[in-house]
Amino acid sequence: MSTSDVTTTPAAPVAEAAPPGVRLRLEDAALGRPGAPVLHGLDLEVTSGDILTVVGPSGCGKSTLLRTLAGLLPPLGGRVSQDGAPITRPHADRALIFQEDALLPWRTLRANVELPLAIRGVPRAERRGRAEVWLERVGLAEHSGRLPHRVSGGQRQRAQLARALVGEPRAVLMDEPFGALDAQTRAGMQGLLVEVLRGTRATVVFVTHDVDEALFLGDRVVLLGGGAQGGGRVLDIPHPRERAAHDAAATVALRRQVLESLGM
Amino acid sequence: MNAPAPTVRPRPAPEAPGGPAAAPRPLLRRPWARYTLRAGSLLAALGLWQLLTALDVNLWLRFAQFPSATDVVREFADRLGTGAYWQDLTDSLSRILTGFALAAVLGVSVGTAIARSPLVSDLLGPVLEVCRPIPAIALVPVAILMFPSNEQGIVFITFTAAFFPVMVSTRHAVRALAPVWEEAVLTMGGGRGRVLVSVVLPGALPGILGGLSVGIGVSWICVISAEMISGAYGVGYRTWQDYTIVDYPGVFVGMTTIGVLGWLTSTAVELAGRRLTQWLPRTETTGRAATTGRTATTGRSGATGRSAPVRKEAVAP
Missing domain, CATH: 3.40.50.300 (P-loop containing nucleotide triphosphate hydrolases)
Incomplete structure (x- = not known):
């Protein structure tokens, strides 16, 4: 096709100008x-x-x-x-999370999560700290020094989630x-996503x-x-x-x- | 031949319970056995050479006039004591390193530019494609016409030899990059420069290294040939000089020197490449490569034990 x-039928009648929100x-x-x-x-x-x-x-x-x-x-x-x-x-x-493995394979999970901050010019110490917080939040604290291909597919998607959210995009x-992901991992990730988004x-x-x-x-x-x-x-x-x-x-x-x- | 069995023991068992690394390696895959095999291969070749020349074998191939391995070794020992030998060696090395470094820098830059920009591709592509099939050594007349000194001409020829493999492999590697990496960096707010530094160059590196590896080999061929034709000093020049005065052991000393230097430099390129691409997923059977991972500085067997369960995990979705 x-x-x-x-x-589409919008949920509420739309005003001419975009309503706040x-x-x-x-x-x-x-x-x-x-x-x-x-x-x-x-x-x-x-x-x-x-x-x-x-x-x-x-x-x-x-x-x-x-x-x-x-x-x-x-x-x-x-x-x-x-x-x-x-x-x-x-x-x-506007952060984008891909279905495929979009982590840079030559960077550790931590370095991947730090990347959006590095691009923004956040000083090294600060971005290290913020990346650690997010890696912790998605349950990757112990794996932060690993390369993407050394962790499971679910863990890679967790890292992508952390990488997307670390820069606090709107x-x-x-x-x-x-x-x-397999059904079990998927269910876990859905729960994690809801939980993690609650804080943002x-x-x-x-x-x-x-x-x-x-x-x-x-x-x-x-x-x-x-x-x-x-x-x-x-x-x-x-x-x-x-x-x-x-x-x-x-x-x-x-x-x-x-x-x-x-x-x- | 069951002596090596105890050496398997130090592998930390708790890391890999029942993992694939727990199985003992076949005898010929163990490190010491592999080094022995490699040394044995070289020695066997030397032994065959000595045998053929000492017996003055004269069948279809004629070895009667051929210098024997021991002649060459003796000559080699003599030459190693002379300053001229080392002068030739450093001359050749500095030529090849200069030419190769230029080729690496320009080959990667031009290859990347062609792959990333249709404009550059249209502007430079045709010229380069016409030049590419010309053997670098056929550029000797060009070098003599263009460059004020022989030295620069030889470096130019060496450069040209290595430039094309590096440029072509860079072009392919950059074009083959997964678009998702670039898009990921773009959506993080990265610009062209950031994409180049954080995605294109590291992502293309494995392919670029293939080109560098080929390039250094071709460089040796060309630097030696160029020295033979137009050089003053250098291993190639010396080898040709020895030939003109019918000093065959000297010729073989030159050839051996070229062989060893070529082997050393391409090994250096390979090792540097492996170090730079530690992130590449490698299979267990490539042994050494898999164990040089960032976490694996504690030693060979320990690292293998540790990486095994992780690899298993990585296979799962």
Whole structure:
């Protein structure tokens, strides 16, 4: 599926100017590589401090959406902005976590986590300290001196998480970060993510193809692509996480709703 | 031949309970056995040489006029005592090191620029591709025309010989880099310079080292040939001089010197390379490489024991 219409229904009526509290915003955006648009007519808002999960089948443009938000891929049309300012290039204020192993293999975990701070010119002693705090927080304190290939895949993703959050970005974009992990590790990482994010005010866009993961992590869930109607839409699910914790029946209903919307 | 068995014991058992490193290595894979084999290989070659020349073997290949290994050793011992030998040696070494250092710096710079910039690629690519097939030694006339002294000409030829392997391997290595590393640094707010220093150069280093390794070998071939043709002093010059006065043992001293120097310099390049790329995941069978990891300064067997369980872990998703 190369193109799919995405008409989204925002959670609240949108004022002309971006209301305070909207961190990331797409307005009538067309996304993709030049000559190969994947998404168009996309309207989306991510509220400050929210976790927005994006779910959809492979090839629906989830990664494209994230890369555009990161500033790695310019939008083909429409407006893409952070706090009202158009996103034109990558910025340290929007950290990106990749599905693949994006740690620099020649740097130890600690040196990888220090990198964003080093780029910003933070003095050595301070960045060492801040990296240690984050490595501790993601449970890698004892492995900080190891090279990425000397630790497990789950530990590498923990290190990526620490590296993304150490610079205290206002937005964190996550591209199926747990997609390559086994079920048990994945569940542990989801718990860790929720726990770690609680301490920050980061706005998160989390892309996944796993409906359960999307429901567990998301304050709101967006469906992209798929479905008989061939279009994606925002399924506005307020705080599914709490609900999931309290009410198994509600989770089942939500899950069915999502799967039906995806045409599965 | 079961004497070495106790040497397996010092490996720390608690580190690798039942790990793959716990199995004793086959006899011929143990360090002392490997060094013995290597020395034996050299000695056997020398022995064969001595045998063929001492018996004046004259079948299809003729060894009657061939200097024997002992002749050459005797000549070698004589020459080692002369200042001229060491003068030639340092002349050749300084030429090759200068040429090779220039080739390393320029080869990596140009290779990176071509790989990263379509403009540079279009501007320099065609010229370099036309020059590349020309054997460096065929540039002797060019060197004689261009450079005021022979010395610079020889360095130029040595440089050209090493430049192309380094440039080409750098170009390939830089183009083959995983884009995800660069994107990661970009999303941390890094600019072009940061990407170059933190991603491109370290990431391309393993490939670059391959080029340097080839380059130093080709450099030796060319520095010796250039000295033979146009040099004043140097190992190549001396070897050719000995040939013109029919001093065959002297020729063999020259050849041996070239061989040993070439071996030493390429080993130095290899070792430096291994040191710089300790981060590369290596398999257990490459033994030494796997144990020179940053955590493994405590010794060989201990390091192997420690790395084994980690490697197992790394295989898991």
